[in-house]
Structure formats: C-alpha cells, structure tokens
Amino acid sequence: xxxxxxxxxxxxxxxxxxxxxxxxxxxxxxxxxxxxxxxxxxxxxxxxxxxxxxxxxxxxxxxxxxxxxxxxxxxxxxxxxxxxxxxxxxxxxxxxxxxxxxxxxxxxxxxxxxxxxxxxxxxxxxxxxxxxxxxxxxxxxxxxxxxxxxxxxxxxxxxxxxxxxxxxxxxxxxxxxxxxxxxxxxxxxxxxxxxxxxxxxxxxxxxxxxxxxxxxxxxxxxxxxxxxxxxxxxxxxxxxxxxxxxxxxxxxxxxxxxxxxxxxxxxxxxxxxxxxxxx
Amino acid sequence: xxxxxxxxxxxxxxxxxxxxxxxxxxxxxxxxxxxxxxxxxxxxxxxxxxxxxxxxxxxxxxxxxxxxxxxxxxxxxxxxxxxxxxxxxxxxxxxxxxxxxxxxxxxxxxxxxxxxxxxxxxxxxxxxxxxxxxxxxxxxxxxxxxxxxxxxxxxxxxxxxxxxxxxxxxxxxxxxxxxxxxxxxxxxxxxxxxxxxxxxxxxxxxxxxxxxxxxxxxxxxxxxxxxxxxxxxxxxxxxxxxxxxxxxxxxxxxxxxxxxxxxxxxxxxxxxxxxxxxxxxxxxxxxxxxxxxxxx
Numbered sequence: 001x002x003x004x005x006x007x008x009x010x011x012x013x014x015x016x017x018x019x020x021x022x023x024x025x026x027x028x029x030x031x032x033x034x035x036x037x038x039x040x041x042x043x044x045x046x047x048x049x050x051x052x053x054x055x056x057x058x059x060x061x062x063x064x065x066x067x068x069x070x071x072x073x074x075x076x077x078x079x080x081x082x083x084x085x086x087x088x089x090x091x092x093x094x095x096x097x098x099x100x101x102x103x104x105x106x107x108x109x110x111x112x113x114x115x116x117x118x119x120x121x122x123x124x125x126x127x128x129x130x131x132x133x134x135x136x137x138x139x140x141x142x143x144x145x146x147x148x149x150x151x152x153x154x155x156x157x158x159x160x161x162x163x164x165x166x167x168x169x170x171x172x173x174x175x176x177x178x179x180x181x182x183x184x185x186x187x188x189x190x191x192x193x194x195x196x197x198x199x200x201x202x203x204x205x206x207x208x209x210x211x212x213x214x215x216x217x218x219x220x221x222x223x224x225x226x227x228x229x230x231x232x233x234x235x236x237x238x239x240x241x242x243x244x245x246x247x248x249x250x251x252x253x254x255x256x257x258x259x260x261x262x263x264x265x266x267x268x269x270x271x272x273x274x275x276x277x278x279x
Numbered sequence: 280x281x282x283x284x285x286x287x288x289x290x291x292x293x294x295x296x297x298x299x300x301x302x303x304x305x306x307x308x309x310x311x312x313x314x315x316x317x318x319x320x321x322x323x324x325x326x327x328x329x330x331x332x333x334x335x336x337x338x339x340x341x342x343x344x345x346x347x348x349x350x351x352x353x354x355x356x357x358x359x360x361x362x363x364x365x366x367x368x369x370x371x372x373x374x375x376x377x378x379x380x381x382x383x384x385x386x387x388x389x390x391x392x393x394x395x396x397x398x399x400x401x402x403x404x405x406x407x408x409x410x411x412x413x414x415x416x417x418x419x420x421x422x423x424x425x426x427x428x429x430x431x432x433x434x435x436x437x438x439x440x441x442x443x444x445x446x447x448x449x450x451x452x453x454x455x456x457x458x459x460x461x462x463x464x465x466x467x468x469x470x471x472x473x474x475x476x477x478x479x480x481x482x483x484x485x486x487x488x489x490x491x492x493x494x495x496x497x498x499x500x501x502x503x504x505x506x507x508x509x510x511x512x513x514x515x516x517x518x519x520x521x522x523x524x525x526x527x528x529x530x531x532x533x534x535x536x537x538x539x540x541x542x543x544x545x546x547x548x549x550x551x552x553x554x555x556x557x558x559x560x561x562x563x564x565x566x567x568x569x570x571x572x573x574x575x
Contacts, residue, residue, distance in 0.1 A: 017380050021377050021378075021382065021388050024377075025388060027445070028394060028395070031410060031445075035406040035409075038409060046415065047414075048415075096300070096303070100295070100299035101300065104299070105289065105292055106292070106293040107293065112300055115304060115308070116307065123529075125532055126314070126318050126552075127310065127318070128314075129321065129545060130313065130317040130321075131314055136330070150310060153306030155307060215508060215509070215529075219533075219537050229399060230509075234513060237516065244412070244415075248405070250405075251405040254402045258397050258398065258399070262397040266393075273393075273450065
C-alpha cells in the first residue's frame with residue numbers, strides 16, 4: 001500500500017519535471033522559431049491580424065535584401081579575423097604569464113599579479129575612451145587591428161590559466177628540468193600540453209565574448225565595411241525600423257555560423273563556459 | 280661552489296619569470312592601467328576635442344549630480360538589477376534542479392537553455408523587438424492586449440528585463456548545475472532513511488551545499504547587470520520617447536562620450552559606475568556571511 005503511493009508520487013514528480021522542462025524549452029526556442037518563420041514572410045504577411053504562423057512559401061527575398069543592405073561578407077570576415085587574433089593572443093600571452101605566475105619564483109610577483117586582478121575587477125568601459133584615443137592617435141581606426149586591440153592581452157585568461165597551472169603538481173616540472181629541459185622547454189613541451197582543456201575553455205570564452213561585444217566595434221570602426229556582425233546589425237536596426245522580415249533575415253544570417261559551431265561542439269562550449277564561470 | 284650554481288638557476292628562473300609575464304604586464308599597463316588613470320583624470324576635465332583636455336575641477340561631477348537624466352539612469356540600472364537578478368537566479372536554480380533530476384534528453388534540454396548564450400545580444404534583441412511590437416507583435420496578439428512594450432515608459436524596463444532573464448537563464452543554470460552535481464548522493468540517501476521529504480532535503484541539504492556556487496553566480500550576474508548596455512541599446516534607440524525611462528548608466532556613458540562627444544562628463548559617469556559596482560560588491564560580501572555555507 002505504502003509502496004504503491006510512493007510509486008505514484010514518483011510518477012507525479014517525473015511528470016511535473018518533464019512538463020516544466022518542456023515548457024521552459026518552448027519559451028527558450030520560441031523567439032528563434034519566430035525569427036526563422038518571420039524571415040520568410042512578406043512585410044504584409046508579417047503584419048496580418050490575426051497573425052499567420054507559417055509563411056505562405058519559403059522566400060529568399062528578405063535574405064537577399066539583407067545581404068544587399070549590409071556587407072555581410074566583410075562582416076563575417078572581420079568577425080572571424082577578430083576572433084582568431086584575440087584567441088591567439090589570449091592563449092599565447094595568458095599561457096606564458098599564467099605559467100610564470102603559478103610556477104616560477106621572481107621578485108615582485110605579487111605586485112605584478114595584482115595588476116591582473118585589478119583589471120579583472122574593473123568594468124571594461126572605464127578603459128574604453130583612452131583606448132579609443134590611442135587607436136585614433138595612431139591612426140588605425142576602421143581596421144581589424146582596431147577590433148583586436150583591447151584583446152591583445154587577457155587578464156582573465158592569465159588568471160584562469162594560472163589556476164590550471166597551479167593544479168599541476170610541481171614534480172612534473174621538476175622532472176622535466178632534471179631531464180635537461182630549460183624553463184622554456186619545460187613550459188612548451190611538458191606543461192602547456194597539460195592545460196589543453198583549460199585552453200579550450202578559454203578559447204570558447206574569448207570567442208563568444210568577442211562575438212557578442214557591441215560597444216567597442218561600434219566606437220572604433222564606423223566604416224560599414226569594417227563592422228562586425230554585432231555592430232553591423234545595430235545599423236540595420238535603424239535602416240529597416242518597420243520591415244521586420246528583413247531584420248529577422250539579417251539577424252539569422254548574423255547568428256547562424258556561431259549557432260552551427262555551437263551545435264557541433266556543444267559539450268566543449270557548455271563545459272568551457274562552466275569552467276570559466278566566475279567572469 | 281654548489282651554492283653559486285643554485286643561485287644561478289634561481290636567477291635564470293627569475294629571468295624567465297619576467298620574460299614570460301612581460302607581454303601581459305606591458306599590455307595591461309598600456310591598455311588598462313594607463314587608461315584607468317586617464318579616465319579618472321579626464322573626469323575632472325573638459326574635452327576640447329582631438330584628445331585635448333582642460334582641467335576644470337569638480338564641474339563634471341557637479342553637473343552630473345544636478346542632471347535628472349543621470350539620476351534616472353542610476354535608478355534604471357539599480358531597478359534593472361532588482362528586476363533581473365533575483366528572478367533570474369531563482370529560475371536558473373529551478374532549471375538546474377530539474378536538469379539534475381534523472382531525466383532523459385538531459386543534454387538536449389541543456390543545449391536548448393544555453394542557446395541564447397552563443398547568440399549575439401544584437402541579433403537576439405532584434406527578434407524580441409518584433410515579438411514586443413505593439414501593433415503586430417505576437418505577444419499582444421496572443422494576449423489580445425495593447426501594451427506598448429518598447430515605447431511605454433512604464434513598461435519598457437520590464438520588457439528589457441524579460442529579455443535579460445531569458446538570455447541568462449541557461450548560462451547561470453549551467454554554473455549552478457555543476458554545483459549541484461558536486462553534492463554527494465549519500466547525503467540524500469541518509470536523510471531519506473531518516474524520513475526527510477523532498478522539501479526538507481532541499482532546504483537542509485541542497486541549499487546550504489550549493490550556497491557557495493549560488494553566491495558566485497549571483498555576484499557575477501549582479502556585476503553583468505550593473506554594466507548592462509547592449510541589450511537596452513538594441514531594444515531602445517535614441518529616438519525612442521521612452522529612452523530616459525530605461526537608459527542604463529553605461530548607455531548614458533556611451534551617448535555622452537561617443538555620441539555627444541563630451542568625454543569629460545562621460546568619464547565621470549564611468550567612474551560613478553565603478554563606485555556603484557564596488558559598493559555592491561562590498562554589500563554582497565558582507566551579506567554572504569549570513570547565508571553562504573563554507574563548512575561543507
């Protein structure tokens with residue numbers, strides 16, 4: 001008798017759990033679905049009352065309209081180049097500094113590390129006006145280099161990879177040293193490969209952050225041809241304030257590459273973000 | 280002789296240490312430390328154009344404190360945090376608990392909830408503007424309402440909060456889920472034998488055990504919310520009559536510094552934002568002693 005009621009309550013819990021998860025998923029997916037559906041409608045179709053759910057036919061017009069009004073090829077290229085360079089710099093410099101802060105003894109280490117911590121605690125906007133002035137003064141506004149500029153070094157990456165190196169026992173490095181490796185060889189041949197999962201996490205974090213960033217690309221690259229996907233979309237907003245099908249097509253074009261990469265590497269993405277959580 | 284050799288090795292190690300931190304430290308000095316000092320200095324200056332500044336003392340701050348838009352932006356930012364952080368964290372914890380239960384397609388659900396994280400806010404906000412559209416938007420159609428979600432000064436901050444919560448749930452849930460997965464099953468088994476129900480277990484085991492993770496997630500979410508900009512910028516353009524009812528501090532900072540070009544007063548807003556973030560952090564760290572459990 002008691003067993004039966006327990007089984008029943010277990011079943012109720014399971015039903016509630018699934019119902020809640022499915023309801024949540026619908027809410028999460030709906031905006032994306034609505035974006036896809038609207039992107040194929042004509043303007044008059046999108047403004048029908050009561051609304052139609054499905055477009056009457058699959059239509060590429062809105063996409064070609066979006067492609068005509070924004071230099072998407074340039075935007076893709078700028079975004080990809082910005083991400084690649086930011087990732088390379090973040091991984092390279094942060095690995096070196098993270099290793100040194102974790103494993104090497106040198107005078108003033110704590111003082112230098114406090115600079116890293118200070119940068120992490122301050123919001124990036126406090127640096128943005130002087131950073132922009134530097135770019136303007138050196139005359140490389142409206143370039144990929146300008147997009148990469150604030151990401152040349154990564155305080156967060158340094159902090160994060162230092163944690164990874166702290167997790168490796170000192171004996172590993174000492175053994176390599178006794179085998180005749182110098183400090184640099186110990187780092188590149190032995191230690192760096194051991195931080196692979198942290199480097200992957202930092203890569204994902206840096207890429208997603210750079211891709212989402214809006215203010216810096218807006219400020220530093222005003223030329224439409226030098227915009228990123230994010231900042232380019234921001235200009236589309238003003239251009240087609242009432243033509244939502246074209247706006248949806250443009251947004252979809254901007255989102256699609258990252259979403260596809262995410263769906264392929266979802267485990268690395270989610271675990272990477274979970275690992276870097278705290279920033 | 281031997282001593283000399285050790286100190287040579289130590290010297291070499293020291294040299295490598297400096298060499299390896301050099302790129303990062305030099306970069307941080309140029310890109311962050313010096314700009315930080317410059318921004319503080321600029322907040323006491325008037326920008327004359329082309330990066331030239333004239334010292335004017337406290338004028339920027341005096342003007343700022345007399346400006347109603349500034350106080351409105353401060354209020355909007357705080358209200359945005361109050362609207363998004365508690366509800367967002369609550370829903371994220373709920374999702375994390377559901378995902379931690381024995382369910383099928385766990386990975387699939389996780390992928391769905393996490394999806395907004397990899398979509399640029401610029402793109403995601405665009406579809407929300409369409410959903411919220413007062414005349415043809417699907418939301419008003421479904422509920423038969425006539426709410427001007429994006430242009431009504433009393434509603435627009437709530438609309439932005441909804442988008443913010445929707446965007447962040449998956450991310451926060453993933454962080455909380457990793458905390459939940461670290462709780463040993465044996466606690467639950469032992470308390471079940473003692474006759475504890477699910478609700479007792481939640482308050483006596485889950486909540487105390489997850490409180491450190493919950494604290495980190497909350498602090499992080501609060502920091503991000505205090506710096507909110509892109510979502511509101513995409514949702515509410517500068518010509519929107521409801522702008523002052525939703526404009527955050529960083530949005531005001533952006534307009535002041537880069538649209539109006541008054542970088543002196545823009546810098547003052549940035550410094551003010553840093554102070555608010557500092558105060559909020561201190562309060563959180565004081566408050567955590569009351570509820571975060573580090574014993575376990």
